[in-house]
Amino acid sequence: MLLAPTIIYFVVFSYVPFYGVAIAFKKFQPFLGIWDSPWVGWQNFATMFTSKKFPELLANTVLISMYRLVFGFPVPILFALLLNEVRIMWFKRTVQTITYFPHFLSWVVFGGIVFHVIGPSGIINLLLDKLGMEAVNLAANPDVFRPLVVITAILKEFGWSAIIYLAALTGIDPHQYEAAKVDGASRLRQIWHVTLPGIRPMIAMLFILQLSSILDAGFEQILILSNPVVYGVGDIIDTYVYRVGLLESNYGLATAVGLFKGVIAAVLIITANHYIRKTGEKSLW
Amino acid sequence: MVNKRKKWGVLLVACVMMLSLLSACGGNNGNNSGSTPPANSGTGENGGNQGEGDGESAKPVKFSYVRPVWGPATYTKGGAYEKELFQRANAEIDVQIIPVTEYDQKIMTIISSGSMPDVLWANGPTDSKFKDMQEQGAFLRINEYLDKYPAVKEAVPQSLWDMLTDENGNIYFIPNVGNPITPIFLYYRQDWFEQLNIPEPTTLAELEAALETIKQSNLGVIPLTGQDTFWGLGALSTSFGFGHFAWNPASDDPNKEDPQKIVPWYMNEEAIDYHFWLKDLVKQGLLDKEFLIAKNWDHAKQKFTTGQAAVLGINWGYGPEIYSTLAQTDPNAKIGIMSPLAGENGIMGGVRPLGAFDRGMYISAKYGDPDGFFRFLEWTLTEGSDFRKYGIEGKMYTMVDGKKKALTEDEKENDYKTGQLEPLRFIAPMSEALNWDDVAQGYDDPAAFELARAKFEEYNRVQYPDYRNPTIFSETEIESGAQLYNDYLQQVVDGAVINDNITKQDWLDALDAYLKAGGQKIIDEVNAGQQNKKKPQY
């Protein structure tokens, strides 16, 4: 069967090492290894959940992810649609090639650039200064932080994310456009009735998958962009675990949280898939 | 048909993988305690080289060596330098390098997988994980070897050996000693000060006044900047009379030399005052708005060296770079270094000494030739000392006026660049930790060097060390120390300077909550565990 290598791969590299999950339940001692480290049951989980900060972390994580989903998800789609309307091929190609570039920059670099724009001595403030207006505090401002995170993430990724949609757009039967035209549809209606439904399954699938990573919320980005003033609104589960867990080599905590996130992801995927199936779309399975 | 065969081929491969997997599984389970012998890549026999206790053994000592590198990871085995070293020292070392940023994680993984290298770098018993490992018998006890090989023993100050000795009198760890005295200087634009008729400040109040004058002037520069509260403006923290990020005598303890009780720095009035004084400076526009916010850590240094700031607080080690860069931007600039400033009540600024070592070496308990290794180490500190420091004449140094002068990186051939040298470094004695000749070489202008040296001595007069013995742990701290700090204190402490909304009362309230949640326990446990609270000397 053709499926064999795939299955083997997963068995070997994902299921066999799965026993590593045990670290979540142990106080991990490197020299003793996983098996001989003392068992502490749910303690690592307790550390996470009883933390005074946990509600805040959870709230931040979910909120930022939701903002990303609501505002960030449509952007690549719209971009792909816009690009699809362009007739001048060299323009289309150029736009495509340039816009997907920021995806390749690490957040260390991109964050630095962002800071040069919004920082106290950044471009925005310089401009305001020239215009004789007050400087604005964008960098260390809790009210601005979440939108900042979402906007910069969108800018960095929209070009790259659009690639999938562009590929999907090629699969739409041109005859359907012909048929619509014959029916007298304007371009806009064509998009509504042909293009969008044409990529709807793709959208649905990507939506489910993004939903499942709702507890991720962009670790590296937030680590780079944040400062103590915005911890209250910006600290997410992952950055907290990083500071408290990994910096102390507390693998138990990190593994426990990973397990927790995995469970939530699984639940979300199943639920979302269920509902999508109900709306008649072809779902994940 | 070809296709059928392909299918079978795939299945066959699959079966093979499965089989090896199952056998691996069998071997994996329950076999992770140190019973698996160290799997060293190509070191040859470890046990087969029992060096005789006295005299030289003809066979070279062999060991595997894992260490972090701070420089480029370009090491290749068998290079010319390495060959020379092996020949002279009668050793064969199998080196594995790991970039320092990933070092801790990877070495933990390597150890967890059961393949402990013969000699490895690690954080030492100041890291509770390694202290545990010492007790679990992972490492070699080195007491007798230290006695046998005096050069190694003398490389490290006795007070340090004492600290590293555990409750049972055992030492396992060879620290990588370094100079603990790194004063933070306050560099300033002497030419601007003269222009504005500002005398060199000697107290905090005078500094504030000076900054105000600069702000009012038409220079249009940032009065004061620094990278952060420790590595940037650390000099100012000492003027408040406490050791930053350290444990100090409690504020109300009259005996500072041998206090009854030590507490973490954020409990001290002085620390709180420091932070809010800085906050004040920011509010008045005297301290860089980007302080603690800018993303690249050397933004302050850049500002000063490109003429955008008047006073810079920075680690004294950057002196040469500051002089040369500023000279490129503005040849007429004059740089001055302030003396330690006096705070209130005559508290003098000084230096906050750091730990006397950064990481160090452990030897695996399973290693078969510890005598050989120590012989090697001894050699690097005695006959091989010159070779260790300077290397090969013509390739790594030249003779200038009868003195050895090291070649710069660009002047050396590839075989002798840092990438090839760093992996083969071990330790250098404390006596070499601060070599003024080498420092002098860094400065183009001898007068600048003299100034730096003079100020160094001034700063070194008053020390604000960490009173805490880092090898003594508190159970509570290990379990939840980081979390407690994060949950209760971090936002307030880290944000005090830059967040307008945080007041002194907030800090005190946070402290209260922290103590109640477990912080007090930590302090008590540490104080109980550490009997000797005398002020450490450096």
Add this chain to the structure above:
Amino acid sequence: MVMPSGHPQPGTGQVQGENELELINRGNRLDRNPLWAQSLIHLVLIVLTLITLLPILNVVAMSFSEAHAIYSNPLMIIPEQFTLEAYNYIFATPILLRSFMVTAFATVVGTSFNLFVTIMGAYALSKTALPGGRFLLWVCIFPMMFGPGLIPMYMLFKEIKLLDSIWVLVVSGLVVPFYLILMRNFFWSIPDELEEAMRIDGASDMGILWKMVIPLSKPAIATVGLFYAVGHWNDFFTGLFFINDNTKWPLQVLLRSIIIDMNALNMRGVGTAISQDSNKIMLTPENIKAATIVFAVTPIVLVYPFLQKYFVKGIMLGSVKG
């Protein structure tokens, strides 16, 4: 190539000729948008492009400038005090070529293996008649949410003797569940009739795959292939962690070690370094950092334009018979 119902619309009755497809691809339709809409669209796209273009220009400019010029003007888009010294420095790094080869190997060979296994797996999964299909699908999705830990992975590689081999780069991440699903969805849109037709002619699974499915799925394969390739190219962690011999590390690891993350710098080492070792280490100038980034990113960024020709419409439709 995803259709709402998973099956193509009944054909409009004609086999499309090559020419008409070309026309469609060139976009010569009769229904252009009204002029104002076209201008607006172009305007929006231009703005977006500029926003993303500026950071690129900034980094490239920095890589060609003198280090201290960058301090005064960090947001430059044209190089100031043009110099090639940053690039010279990078190209003079020992074993640069070797690590480049490692990454090239991982990217080319790795992606080939990736595609090979993923395509087979996705095709199998797309057959709804597959016995135990749902279960097997779950087997493949589960790892997406629960990654194995680092330490077990390390030990696993150790056991199968891959630890110090560049093949680790090929094997690790051989199949990414997300791409598997993506590919499978693309395959869904290939009409069953075609497959049945080929079976009647006596073709085997592999034959069908090779002769029909793959040629029809070029955009999907191009997309997934691109994703895999980029993953290999950018990979920093796998190589570092699972390969002990530093001469076998991929390019990204080497480059990063040249830059050195400043925050992890042993900063007090500046003082001790001066005394222990007259080389001033780790004070990497900004222009070298920028040049490193450009060098690390450029080769892979240039791949996509070559793939764009596969993103063409309606190839598949040419074979639908009425």
